[in-house]
Amino acid sequence: MARTPDPHFAQRIRASFDRQSAMHLIQATLPVVEQGLTEIHLPHWQGVEQQHGFVHGGVVGMIADSSAGYAAMTLVPADASVLTVEYKMNLVAPADGEKLIARGQVVRPGRTLIVTKAEVFAVKDGKESLCALMQQTIIVMHGKVEK
16 A cells, blocks of 8 residues: 555544534544544444444444545545445444444555545444444545535
C-alpha cells in the first residue's frame, strides 16, 4: 500500500469524525486511525436497537460505511475528500453484544477510486463475533475539502 501523501492524516480524520452529527447521534467513537485501517466502536444501547433487541442493521451499515470510508481517507492528500459510491453488505449474524466494532480497511488504493472492506463484530463477554461484512467503493474528490 502506498504511503499517504498527508503525514497529518490521523488528525484530519479525527476532526472529520468529530463533525459527523450522525456518529454523535448513535454514540460512536473512533479509537483507531492507522494508514489504511480505522475502527469505529459503538456501545449497545436502547436507542440503536431494533424490535428484537439487536443493534439495527441500518446502524451496523452506518458504522461499516464510515469505518471503511475513513480507512480510504487515510490515503488521500490533505486537499481531497472521499465519498461512498456504493457498498454491499452481508448481515451474517445478529448484532448482539455489549458493543460493536467496525474495522474498515483499504483493499485496493487508487487515485480516483478506492476499494475497501469492513468487518463488524459484536463483542459479548469479551469475545468478538462477526455479524456483518461489507465491500465498498469510495471516490476521491481531489481539490474538494470537507465543510
